Amino acid sequence: MNSEQTRKLIALSAIWIALLLAPYWMVPLGGYTALATRVLVLGLAAMSVNFLLGFTGVLSFGHAAYFGLGAYGAGLTLKYLAASTPLSLLAGMLLGGICGGILGTLIVRRRGVYFAMVTIAFGQVFYYIAFRWNSLTGGDDGLRGFSRQPLDFGLFKIDILSSANNFYFFVLFCFALIVGVMGFILRSPFGRTMIAIRENERRARFLGIPVERHIWIAFTLSCFFMGFAGALYALVNNFADPRGLHYSQSGDFVIMAVMGGMRSFWGPLLGATVFVVLQDYLSSVTVNWMSFVGLLFVLVVLFFPRGLLGFLQRSKA
């Protein structure tokens, strides 16, 4: 094993240990467990956006739609279909992923700014549906009247509703599952064709890669991940909010990804951490918290174009 591999292994262990122990070190530092849970879920969403942005090189500005669809999918399942947490997660993921896959067939024909515009347009369609369809979605007030259910293993049950720590570890388990799948795909031949498309679309095409089809697969996969993150988010809040589908929410995910470092796998998680913690802290001080996050974002983009994680990695090397 060479030194670079060793360093990667140490960094990876550090990340997982920090995540595993988060409920124990966050509280003394003035945080609380539910904040760590939010970081994980929004971090997963930012990583899903980055699966497309950082590793395929296409910018979706409407991914909140699939996040929101996941949330409504989970909420509606719990409210009307089955009182089962795993089923609600599955339903949310399927709803986000399938809608993404269908719309993706239209979206992937466009590139660059047109791709971003079309994703915004389709995203807003879902936003208005959630906003207007009062009888099903609760409209402006959001979807209420459901809550996450205990995990039933037959012999015993785990309470994730009232125990913040139990719920955190459940979310961490889900997070690890999806992040593992992402990492596995990125290290596969298919993942390498994604990177080829990011690096040079023309060359990818002239290696015999049907670029549109591969972008569609990457887009659809990221919508599945996004739907899953959205479903988790509905469980975090016991609530699904139409504003979770709005394009400004998509913008927040892109900010997290870019601020953290979109060329690195873990960058968006760092970006989401900074974003969520700042939001939590600043919003108790000022209603204009977003302007401070915005300022930080501008500074990062200007001075650390590879994001916070890119900066950290370089200063270490």
Place this chain on the structure above:
Amino acid sequence: MNVLEINNVTKRFGNLVAVSGVSLNVAKGELCAIIGPNGAGKTTFFNLISGFFPPTSGSITFDGRDITRLATNQRVTLGMARTFQITEIFPELTVFENVRISAEVAGGYRLRPWISRVEAAQVHARVEETLKLVSLETKTDRLVGELAHGDQRAAEIAMALALKPHLLLLDEPTAGMGDQETYQITQLIRRLHRDSNYTIVLIEHDMRVVFHLADRICVLDQGRMLAQGTPQEIAANEKVQAAYLGNAA
């Protein structure tokens, strides 16, 4: 047997006729060079062969199969690989990674979310073998974007070779190179042609390179095929001399 048969192709862009009624047959194992003054339609002709856009009229047959309307990536799958006048590579990946993507696509693994150890080892061997062929075996871990221009071209050729093509299209392989690099690339193409028996069509401005390498030369001028023949025939052709001198004057 002809690898490539181009039958009377024309390409119009609006009122401009970039390529007009050009026909060309390339036999297996042949090295055919396309030359012509600037604006003669050489690159457009190349783009028609590789499937950048379809011709306005005429047909193209590859390995006995009509490919006139096929998309680029389908032509590549059938065994046609090309390089570009301005090098097209994956600059932020290493030499090895650049060629590995190519070898994996050629192995049919591009949609696979996993790869077995045996398959990975085969891909690995294929990449090493290809890099040796273009003399980049000592630079496998360097980022392609940081290599010298000549090495970047060699890497691009390696990516094309890793596809195991039946036909190699090289668009100005020595463009922007100094004498030393031009010599190395020329020797590489010569080896590919003589030793490895590749069928090659190339566009080239440097006449020393063309006359050194080509079995046959095709001269394009104003979108038309002005002349075809062996290097000796072309050198003696008055129409060709007129086209080049007329352009220079």
